[in-house]
Each structure stands twice: as structure tokens, then as C-alpha cells.
Amino acid sequence: MNKLNIGIVGCGAIGGSLAKAIIKDFAKEARLTALYDIDTLKSAMLVKKLKIRPIVSIDLGGLIRRSDLIIEAASAKSSFAIAKSALALKKNVMVMSVGGIVQGFNLLSKLAFKNNRKIYIPSGAISGVDALKAASIGRVKNVTITTTKNPLGFKGVSYIKDKGIDLSRIKKDTILFSGSAKDAVRYFSQNINVAAVLSLAGLGINKTNVKIIASPQVSKNIHEIKIESHAGNIFTRTENILHPDNPKTSYLAVLSAIAVLKRIFKPVVIGT
Ligand SMILES: NC(=O)c1ccc[n+]([C@@H]2O[C@H](COP(=O)([O-])OP(=O)(O)OC[C@H]3O[C@@H](n4cnc5c(N)ncnc54)[C@H](O)[C@@H]3O)[C@@H](O)[C@H]2O)c1
CATH class of the missing domain: 3.40.50.720 (NAD(P)-binding Rossmann-like Domain)
Incomplete structure (x- = not known):
């Protein structure tokens, strides 16, 4: 070969x-x-x-x-x-x-x-892409991904600066963004590749819902995915260990x- x-x-x-x-x-x-x-x-x-x-x-x-x-x-x-x-x-x-x-x-x-x-x-840092691909052969009604990261994981994101959010002052779970995957990848392109993968595997960027939460309580990058489909409902949660060379990237x-x-x-x- x-x-x-x-x-x-x-x-x-x-x-x-x-x-x-x-x-x-x-x-x-x-x-x-x-x-x-x-x-x-x-x-x-x-x-x-x-x-x-x-x-x-x-x-x-x-x-x-x-x-x-x-x-x-x-x-x-x-x-x-x-x-x-x-x-x-x-x-x-x-x-x-x-x-x-x-x-x-x-x-x-x-x-x-x-x-x-x-x-x-590649599926990247999420679980559930396999099931979403299979469910998409039939009919998928709703896909939502909720990403929770430590506030430090959003350092340098211009959307945060533009909104005047001071990451160091976040003391409890705070929703930074809720909207379509289209807007999420525009504002958080370095953080939210997973939403892009999910969109391509399922309903597309306009119809895939994304919620982004900053939580000082977490040290892992957590992705929860909810899928409603004619084949049944699917829920996955992935708690990612961070890559030692880049804390924005999950291993x-x-x-x-x-x-x-x-x-x-x-x-x-x-x-x-
Ligand atoms: N699909 C996923 O689930 C997933 C997960 C984590 C990261 N990522 C993405 O993968 C990419 C790499 O992540 P990483 O953790 O290795 O980042 P990194 O910052 O550690 O490394 C990126 C490297 O690419 C180089 N680079 C930047 N622009 C370049 C260009 N135009 N041509 C050649 N080199 C260039 C940089 O100099 C740097 O050395 C990032 O865009 C990141 O958002 C995807």
C-alpha cells in the first residue's frame, strides 16, 4: 500500500x-x-x-x-x-x-x-454527532447545544469586549450568548467549533440553537446537547479535559x- x-x-x-x-x-x-x-x-x-x-x-x-x-x-x-x-x-x-x-x-x-x-x-469535543447523523436520515425537530466554560476560556473574544463584559468579575453562572449557531460562530469562532460541527451534521447554522455560559465553578469545557427527533430524544453531556498546550482546546x-x-x-x- x-x-x-x-x-x-x-x-x-x-x-x-x-x-x-x-x-x-x-x-x-x-x-x-x-x-x-x-x-x-x-x-x-x-x-x-x-x-x-x-x-x-x-x-x-x-x-x-x-x-x-x-x-x-x-x-x-x-x-x-x-x-x-x-x-x-x-x-x-x-x-x-x-x-x-x-x-x-x-x-x-x-x-x-x-x-x-x-x-x-472530526466530531471534535462533543458526543452525539453519530446519533444526530443517523437521526437526520429521518426527521430532526430541534438541536440545542449549551457550552459552559470557565470565564478565562473566553479571554480575547471581541464579542465579550464589545459587550463590555468583565470576565474577572463573573462570580456565578452567566449566559454570555443565546441564539443561532450562525451568530455563535461569528462571535465566538475560536470557542465554538462544536456548534459548527453540530450544524453541519444536523439542521444547519440557522436552525441550530446555541447557549454559551461562563461559569467560575468549572475547570472543564462542558458541552450538553439536546436533540429532538422522530427517532427519539437524545441528550449528551461531555466534560472535557483541556489540552495542556492550549486551555481553549479540549483534548x-x-x-x-x-x-x-x-x-x-x-x-x-x-x-x-
Ligand atoms: N473542531 C474542534 O472541536 C476544535 C477544538 C479545538 C480547537 N479547534 C480549532 O482548531 C484550531 C487549532 O487549535 P489549536 O488549539 O491547535 O490552536 P493553537 O493556537 O495552539 O495553534 C494554532 C497554530 O496555527 C497557526 N496559524 C494561525 N493561522 C495560520 C495560518 N493562516 N496559516 C498557518 N498557520 C496558522 C498559529 O501560529 C498557531 O501556531 C483553532 O482554530 C481552534 O479553534 C477545533
Whole structure:
């Protein structure tokens, strides 16, 4: 079997963990070919930590040309352009910054179809995407996700600044946002990839409901999902341990991307 050449865009918490996993867990099936980060120090630091030495690309185009599968682990601002460039050059793509692609998702899907390539979107830090996908074969009536995080997890979010919310003064559970996934991903793009994934798997960004709560009592990122469907009602709660390199990122998000790679390479596929 020819090895799949994988390139990673973004060498932070997720990109770094995935690079290590590709080398350690998928040595027979894949080759980590290239890394790219707009912060060249980040890519250089990651290469130093790895046992093998992938090429550090100086631009996105160089990485795409060297790879069969491009993993985007960069930012919501850049994920659409990265996915579009990869698909246009007939490469498969895995997207982690899902908040950045929901608006233009139809265009990406059409491009993937036209070029016979795939867009992989891991479930990320939530449970229930499997059941939602199955329920959506029938009729889904309502999907709501409630995300609860420590106020510190919302540091740097411009919506918080614009609303004049002082995160350090939050002493009890406080609803920061309640509305559609469309607005949630616009205002909280770095925090709410899970709402984007849920929208794509279910009712879309206009009809998926999102509530965001800041709670000084919690240290984990908690996602509760309620689904009402003709197949029955589904409720899931995921209490996420945070990634040691980035407290905004849940460790499960990394594992879910590794699980998608496993799905690509291994002969047995479990789950929807
Ligand atoms: N799908 C999910 O469930 C989920 C969960 C957590 C995080 N995420 C998203 O995944 C992305 C990566 O998360 P992380 O924790 O690794 O973040 P991080 O901040 O630790 O790392 C991101 C890296 O990407 C680099 N980068 C930014 N823009 C770039 C660009 N245009 N081109 C190349 N490199 C670029 C940064 O310099 C940084 O090194 C974020 O957008 C985050 O919101 C998704």
C-alpha cells in the first residue's frame, strides 16, 4: 500500500499532537510530509520535537503540493481558504477550525464533489454527532447545544469586549450568548467549533440553537446537547479535559481527529 502523504497547517496544540500521532500510530499507512505555520518559530519548534524531520514549507501552496491529505489546525480566519486551496489542487482535507467553513460550506462541498475529493470534519469535543447523523436520515425537530466554560476560556473574544463584559468579575453562572449557531460562530469562532460541527451534521447554522455560559465553578469545557427527533430524544453531556498546550482546546478534539485518521486507514469502520 502506498503511504498517504499528510501535511499539517498550524503547529500549535492540535497540529503538534496530530504530528506526533501520525508518526507514532500510523507509521505503516502514512508519512508526515510537511508542516506549515505562519509563525515560523512554531513550525521550527515542532520539527525539533519530532523523531522524523518533515519538510517545513515556507508557504501553504508548497505544503499542499507535497501532501495527499492536508490537515487544517490553524484558525477560523484561514480555514476556508486553506480547505478551498487544497480541494482546488485535488487534495483531501481535514478541517479543525470548523467555525470558519460553515458559511461557505456548500461551495467547498461542490468543489470536493467536482474533484472527487473528501472533506473530513472530526466530531471534535462533543458526543452525539453519530446519533444526530443517523437521526437526520429521518426527521430532526430541534438541536440545542449549551457550552459552559470557565470565564478565562473566553479571554480575547471581541464579542465579550464589545459587550463590555468583565470576565474577572463573573462570580456565578452567566449566559454570555443565546441564539443561532450562525451568530455563535461569528462571535465566538475560536470557542465554538462544536456548534459548527453540530450544524453541519444536523439542521444547519440557522436552525441550530446555541447557549454559551461562563461559569467560575468549572475547570472543564462542558458541552450538553439536546436533540429532538422522530427517532427519539437524545441528550449528551461531555466534560472535557483541556489540552495542556492550549486551555481553549479540549483534548478530545485531538483524539477525535486521530479517530478520523483511524477510520481512513483501518479496515473496520465502527459508528455512523
Ligand atoms: N473542531 C474542534 O472541536 C476544535 C477544538 C479545538 C480547537 N479547534 C480549532 O482548531 C484550531 C487549532 O487549535 P489549536 O488549539 O491547535 O490552536 P493553537 O493556537 O495552539 O495553534 C494554532 C497554530 O496555527 C497557526 N496559524 C494561525 N493561522 C495560520 C495560518 N493562516 N496559516 C498557518 N498557520 C496558522 C498559529 O501560529 C498557531 O501556531 C483553532 O482554530 C481552534 O479553534 C477545533
